[in-house]
Amino acid sequence: MARALITMPTTAKRGDVIEIRTLIAHPMETGYRAGADGAIVPRNLIRRFTCHYNDGRDEVQVFGAELFPAVAANPFIAFSTVATASGTLRFTWSGDQGFTQTETTSLTVT
């Protein structure tokens, strides 16, 4: 389980645009580098990131990302969403070597 940080407000006014910043501990090994023995280190990337917003009525993907080797280690992604109603946000990272991780946060909309 990789360490993931999600920074976002816990409360917002309806209709506000909130900024969400995410960071996850991951080497993002490109598959182009050689190790100390000269052999290529196998690729180990996070390939996909998604954020789903469940506001009680339905769950919508508000943001998605497809990542390539040129994304730095410990991928940081910041984006925004509209606070429509109180609910939960589900963040999913998935990638090579069967990597998958899901985090959820709750948002209270007034």
Next chain:
Amino acid sequence: MKRRDVIGAAAGLVGSVWVRSATADADELAAAVAAFAGGAPVRAGRVEFDIAPLVENGNTVPVTVRVQSPMTDADHVKAIAIFNQRNPQRDVANFSLGPRAGRATVSTRIRLAASQQLVAMAKMNDGSCWSRTVDVLVTLAACVEP
């Protein structure tokens, strides 16, 4: 560390250096941009691309892409993509957005293997494509050191 280990590591490094010929890379960059546009003409404008013009460490370069768009159901950004000229792969990242994103702004951190050109692109819901090209100088390239 033995002498043979040092030589082996040095040989591995030479194989992993990312720098390639410039003209072939420019063609590949244009091809990647055209593939993302999917036949639509690519116009310059509406996209802001924040990146330091002089990058000290290519291993982690903060970038922000902002697109001028009201982000309503009728007029919003569907996708934002970043392409590079001289890394091993032309794609850096693709982001998918919609009216629920509220603001067409994304930030991330990328790797740069050499001084090169970067292109940020935005695809709108009406199919139009906008781009911004920047040139960056990189003093310490990513991936040269293991």
